[in-house]
Amino acid sequence: MNIVTWLNLVDLLVCLVVIISAIGAAVHRNLLAATVFAGVVSLAISFLFLRLAAPDVAMTEAAIGAGLSTVIFLIAVRRTEEVEGKDQ
Amino acid sequence: MANLLLELALAIGAAGTLLAVVRLVKGPRAASRAVALDVLTLITMPMMAAYGLYAGRQIYLDVALVYGILSFLGVTALARYADRGV
Numbered sequence: 001m002n003i004v005t006w007l008n009l010v011d012l013l014v015c016l017v018v019i020i021s022a023i024g025a026a027v028h029r030n031l032l033a034a035t036v037f038a039g040v041v042s043l044a045i046s047f048l049f050l051r052l053a054a055p056d057v058a059m060t061e062a063a064i065g066a067g068l069s070t071v072i073f074l075i076a077v078r079r080t081e082e083v084e085g086k087d088q
Numbered sequence: 089m090a091n092l093l094l095e096l097a098l099a100i101g102a103a104g105t106l107l108a109v110v111r112l113v114k115g116p117r118a119a120s121r122a123v124a125l126d127v128l129t130l131i132t133m134p135m136m137a138a139y140g141l142y143a144g145r146q147i148y149l150d151v152a153l154v155y156g157i158l159s160f161l162g163v164t165a166l167a168r169y170a171d172r173g174v
Contacts, residue, residue: 043125043129
């Protein structure tokens with residue numbers, strides 16, 4: 001196997017990680033776990049942007065997605081409720 | 089030889105990604121999922137660096153640096169939340 005095959009395999013794996021994490025972020029009842037899943041989605045998407053030869057977009061996605069939005073989601077979860085539909 | 093080492097690095101990174109995703113999906117508590125997120129970050133950074141080495145572009149290393157700093161911020165916020173709230 002040459003290196004292009006390995007890179008394509010890694011791309012396939014990262015795409016699978018995106019799909020699994022997006023489903024997990026959508027269906028999970030524990031909002032802290034859903035926040036972690038959303039962080040993994042932006043992490044993997046950033047790597048895919050890098051593979052598509054867009055390093056500036058990848059850098060922005062890493063800054064906004066993995067750094068800022070995780071913190072904002074955490075603050076929002078703390079201000080509201082940790083488990084969805086707990087007090088209904 | 090350099091290509092062989094890069095292939096080896098990609099293979100090891102793919103195996104580590106698989107194991108971390110298993111922990112991410114199964115993880116009984118939110119804290120173990122946060123650790124899986126940290127592991128995925130630490131695997132992705134050297135893979136970005138290896139791909140920058142293969143493609144021969146320096147800007148990819150900058151992306152890996154920014155990525156490492158900012159994801160450290162996210163994992164730190166998660167750990168602080170697990171400790172006593174943001």
